[in-house]
Amino acid sequence: MAVSLLEQWPPVLSKVQLESLTLQATTYALSHGLVYLPVATVQPPAPTSTIHAPLALFPSPFPRRLFQHAQRLQRIYNVLYARVAMDEEFLDRVMGEVEGVGKVDEFTGQLWRRWRKLRDENVPRPLQLGLFRSDYLAHAPGNGEPTSLKQVEFNTISSSFGALSERSANLHRYLFKSTQYYEVSSHLREENFPSNNTVAGLAEGLAEAHKAYGVPNARILFVVQENERNVFDQRWIEYELLEKHGIHVVRQTFRQLGQSVTVDSATRVLRITTPSGLLSDGSKSVEISTVYFRAGYTPTDYPTPEFYDTRYLLESSRAIQCPSIQLQLAGGKKVQQVLTNPGVLERFLGDSSRWGTEVFTPAELDELRSSWMxxxxxxxxxxxxxxxxxxxxxxxxxxxxxxxxxxxxxxxxxxxxxxxxxxxxxxxxxxxxxxxxxxxxxxxxxIAAPEGLGNYLVRAGGGTEGAVKAEVISELGIFGWALFGGADGRVKEKEIGWLLRTKGKDSNEGGVAAGFSVLDSVLLIDD
Missing domain, CATH: 3.30.1490.50 (Glutathione synthase lid domain)
Structure with a gap:
């Protein structure tokens, strides 16, 4: 990444230009669904107001070669984590309660024990779906070394902000088209704004699972958190499923599912009871084809053992899980670390005796390894x-x-x-x-993020003077999906989109929902 550009970013704006851009950005965000629910101890059942999501006023420069590198890697990562999830012996050793992390980490152990119970009871395992996001930073160690791409983590559950990040990219395109950003930088050109169609890609993955289930009038279950503020990031996927694929969605929390879910002991069909009068055919329950977890990744989602038992009940059905417990375990940080040990990557990607022709070349494995710290x-x-x-x-x-x-x-x-x-x-x-x-x-x-990059960060409530200039770090996320399992263990997968989250340089954490970052988009540069 060129130092000269970093020293100029963000470009200089007059006070009038800055206030005008801030007004246009916030009104666009509110008009186009780049929004959150306001902070509240208990969210009302029917929202009455929204606030715009935290956002960056300019897109942030990111090297084109590293962006394309991350896109290339996603296919390999999709296959890698799908295969990790199918390797029971490996996951038992690394994440299990007897040998691995599960014996000292209660949350991991609770999940692993439910998965172990499913296996002990010989519950048939259907296909699995992963909606993934691999997160990266540009690594600039100095000493004349070129900037490289380094992975922060790989997410296998509730990989969020695909929908809002697409809208953030659209926001920056709008600001460019409407103002040309006052021609304050020659780098702000249309060809440097990469397209972002993440919502269509996420919905495509869910629709592929629904199709594989084979019951057209079944529905997809979104398992959501109580008092969820980031509801619109989920709703855009729901709308895409209905409008483009004709698939209906049911939204319920774990608490609600504890009362509404049933699994037929003979057919293993998962059904969800809905309030009387909501279904046009007069029925009181719907069959579920796919269970999409936007909750369940933190111990607070399971306040009592009964909540883990509800997770087990969902997993015991023939509905396709996104993710299954084993795929969630595959996303553990311990797995990320063990994959860096000698010979482990070859087990999953380079062993033709296990995977036939579906293996990767040594050069591709080296390219993947190059993304690890x-x-x-x-x-x-x-x-x-x-x-x-x-x-x-x-x-x-x-x-x-x-x-x-x-x-x-x-x-x-x-x-x-x-x-x-x-x-x-x-x-x-x-x-x-x-x-x-x-x-x-x-x-x-x-990871040593490049020094000197700045941006204007805008959070709700600041008005037209609310854009705060700060030195920042930007984290790139690449989305993908994988549908896998069955008798042949094949993996159908696709790289589908991206996000960029930007935070103040002095902030260690990177979560948007947790209040650390703002939503941003990529400005491709040739470094």
Whole structure:
């Protein structure tokens, strides 16, 4: 990424231009569904108001070659994580309650035990669907090294913001078309605004699963969180399913499902009871073809064991799960780390005795590996750890984390933002972490995001003077879907779209819903 461009970004605007752009951006967002529900302890059953989602006023520069690299990698990642989810022995060893993370992490253990129960009861497993998002940062280590693409994480459950990110890209296209951005930068040209059709891609994946289920008048179940503010990101997918594919959606929380779900013991058909009078044919329940989880990725979604049992009941049906428990487990940070160990990637992508001709070349595996930072488990023995960096009885994985803490992030098996431990907070955290819980954490070298990039960040309530200029870091997410399983284990997959989230440079976390980031879009540059 060219330093000269970073030093000029965002371009200089007059006060009048800045206020005008902010007004146009916020009114466009409100007019086109780039919105959230306002903060409330309890969301009303029928919303009466919305606020625009946090947004960036300019698109953010991102190297064209790295953007295209991320798009190429998505096909390989789609296949990789589908195959991980189909490898019971591997997941039991890495994430299970006997050998793996599940024995020290209660949330992981609860999920694994339900999956184990399904297998013990010989419940037939249907196809599985993954709606994925692989997140990256541009890595600029300096010392003359070129900027490269490095993966932050791979998401296998509730991979959100596809719909709102598409609208954020449309917002920046609108600002360009309506104002030409006052011609303040020669980089702001139409060919540098990549198209974004993520909603159609996500709906396509769900529609493929629905079609494979084989009952046209069945419905897709969206499992959603209580008091969800990011409801419109989900609704746009629902509308696309109905308008383009003729598929209806049912939305329910885990709490509601505890009362409404039934699974026929003979046919394993999943049915959801709906309030009387809602269905035009007079029936009181609908058959479900696909269960799409926009909840279930955090322990707070399961306040009592009964909520885990509801998850088990859904999984025991013949409905296609998105994701299944095993695919959710495959997205654990421990799996991300173990995949970097020698020979593991070849197990899933390079072994022709297991996968026939559906394997990848050594060059493709090297390209995938090039997207990884250094990672290790805190419970593991690792080379090059300083023996004096901690107590003598500490394993070398912890000692190395102490020694390199200023350049590290520690990650647990959690999604949703706000769970990681960074840099100077690491030594004290390691002091407080019980020895038996180390296996649930990985250490990862921090990605060195390019310095000097700025933008105007706009959050609701600031008015036309609410655009705040800040030095920022932008995180690219690439979406994909994979439909897999069955007798042959084949994977049908596709790369389908992207998002860009931007945060202030001093913010470690990156979640938009958690309040750390704003929605942005890509401005392609040739670095």
């Amino acid at each position: 250094d990672m290790w488990g805190l419970d593991e023995d690792v080379p090059n750890a300083n023996p004096t960096s901690g107590p003598a009885n500490e394993c070398s994985g912890v000692r190395r984390a102490r020694e390199l803490s200023a350049k590290l992030v520690l990650k647990p098996q959690r999604e949703g933002g706000g769970n990681n431990v960074y840099k100077e907070a690491i030594p004290a955290f390691l002091d407080s972490l019980p020895v038996q819980e180390r296996e649930a954490w990985i250490a990862m070298e921090l």
